[in-house]
Amino acid sequence: MELDEMKKLWQAQDAKPATTDGEGGCPTTRSKMGRTRLCIAYPSEQDAERAASDKSGGYLATILRNEYTGLSLIVVLLAALLSLTDRALSSFTAMTGYIILLLSLLAKIGTAIYKIALIKQVDLATDSIADFVLKIERFHLFVTRERLIGLSSIPFGLVSLYLFIDGYQFQQLIDILPRLTLSIVLAIIISYFMYKKSYFDKIRAIKEHIKAVKDFRDSV
Amino acid sequence: MPANTETYTSDFLGLISANERLIYKVCRVYEHDADIRQDMFQEIVLQAWSAYPRYRKAAAFSTWLYRIALNTAITFQRKSKRNMVTSVAELPDIQAAASVDTDEKYEMMYELIATLPAMEKALVVLYLDDYPYREIGDMLGISESNVGTKLARIKEKLRKQAAMLDNV
Numbered sequence: 001m002e003l004d005e006m007k008k009l010w011q012a013q014d015a016k017p018a019t020t021d022g023e024g025g026c027p028t029t030r031s032k033m034g035r036t037r038l039c040i041a042y043p044s045e046q047d048a049e050r051a052a053s054d055k056s057g058g059y060l061a062t063i064l065r066n067e068y069t070g071l072s073l074i075v076v077l078l079a080a081l082l083s084l085t086d087r088a089l090s091s092f093t094a095m096t097g098y099i100i101l102l103l104s105l106l107a108k109i110g111t112a113i114y115k116i117a118l119i120k121q122v123d124l125a126t127d128s129i130a131d132f133v134l135k136i137e138r139f140h141l142f143v144t145r146e147r148l149i150g151l152s153s154i155p156f157g158l159v160s161l162y163l164f165i166d167g168y169q170f171q172q173l174i175d176i177l178p179r180l181t182l183s184i185v186l187a188i189i190i191s192y193f194m195y196k197k198s199y200f201d202k203i204r205a206i207k208e209h210i211k212a213v214k215d216f217r218d219s220v
Numbered sequence: 221m222p223a224n225t226e227t228y229t230s231d232f233l234g235l236i237s238a239n240e241r242l243i244y245k246v247c248r249v250y251e252h253d254a255d256i257r258q259d260m261f262q263e264i265v266l267q268a269w270s271a272y273p274r275y276r277k278a279a280a281f282s283t284w285l286y287r288i289a290l291n292t293a294i295t296f297q298r299k300s301k302r303n304m305v306t307s308v309a310e311l312p313d314i315q316a317a318a319s320v321d322t323d324e325k326y327e328m329m330y331e332l333i334a335t336l337p338a339m340e341k342a343l344v345v346l347y348l349d350d351y352p353y354r355e356i357g358d359m360l361g362i363s364e365s366n367v368g369t370k371l372a373r374i375k376e377k378l379r380k381q382a383a384m385l386d387n388v
Binding site: 001002003006007009010011013058059060061123124125126127128129130131132133136209212213216217220 | 266290292294295375
């Protein structure tokens with residue numbers, strides 16, 4: 001079938017009456033995979049009305065709302081941590097745990113603001129399709145990498161929290177330091193490999209899609 | 221949103237209703253599964269509704285809606301990768317075009333388009349709806365001359381896929 005023949009068929013669709021339900025009036029054909037419906041399932045007018053009255057705002061608005069919720073939660077955690085600053089001054093180890101937790105929360109705030117900025121740049125009504133897809137995929141790539149790093153760092157964060165709350169004395173810390181370091185490193189490596197499969201596959205797929213869109217846009 | 225919300229909403233629904241085939245066609249091109257297609261349709265209307273306050277009547281509503289529909293469909297499709305097809309060999313067995321009726325020809329057309337990557341599908345959809353190269357280029361983010369070059373390559377690719385389909 002040639003593209004020009006397709007064009008005639010495509011435009012002839014506009015002259016065909018629309019079916020108003022999922023199956024009614026929809027012809028089928030036999031195939032290797034069973035019976036295949038041939039026509040488009042036309043949703044009812046109520047479907048359009050329902051979509052228009054939906055207050056969620058759709059996919060992008062949901063992402064943005066989730067990011068704002070996440071950011072609010074981190075700000076609350078930061079406030080809670082700051083209120084415990086006196087405790088951090090009680091010992092060197094507590095201070096170490098406190099600083100690590102503080103830096104982690106500040107980094108989370110930074111990444112949340114960055115993600116919100118990325119999503120706010122997206123305008124699917126004015127962006128070209130290539131630009132839109134590249135922006136969305138870069139956002140997904142960032143989120144996936146952030147999750148991989150975040151999940152792999154959980155053991156490190158837990159130890160920091162423990163140091164901060166329990167407040168080991170310096171001498172005690174020196175005694176357990178080799179074991180502590182080894183367990184953190186092992187935990188990070190194990191969790192990294194646990195998540196590697198799912199997240200790395202996802203990262204690879206996103207990168208391939210970004211490359212395909214860039215190639216499409218830039219190749220002549 | 222303007223003061224007369226009811227009129228505003230009914231204006232929007234009227235425009236959607238007048239252009240619903242555009243949305244259905246985009247959904248059909250990007251999604252093989254009828255149930256997921258319904259969700260895709262809802263998402264496109266939802267995105268159009270969210271963007272509607274920013275719609276300036278300088279551009280035709282259909283052009284504006286096309287951009288939203290294609291952007292949403294491509295993003296939506298990435299979430300359901302299982303429906304991505306790269307060759308007609310992966311598609312249900314359909315007889316050669318010469319011996320099938322019109323509905324089967326439609327199905328064959330959609331299945332051939334389904335073998336293309338997401339961006340090429342968008343290009344083909346706009347071409348099939350007779351958009352000028354300049355507008356296609358503007359919507360896709362590529363130059364006008366590049367549209368012609370890519371279409372020539374796509375034609376060749378589809379010709380090969382159609383030949384494969386004839387041999388299945």
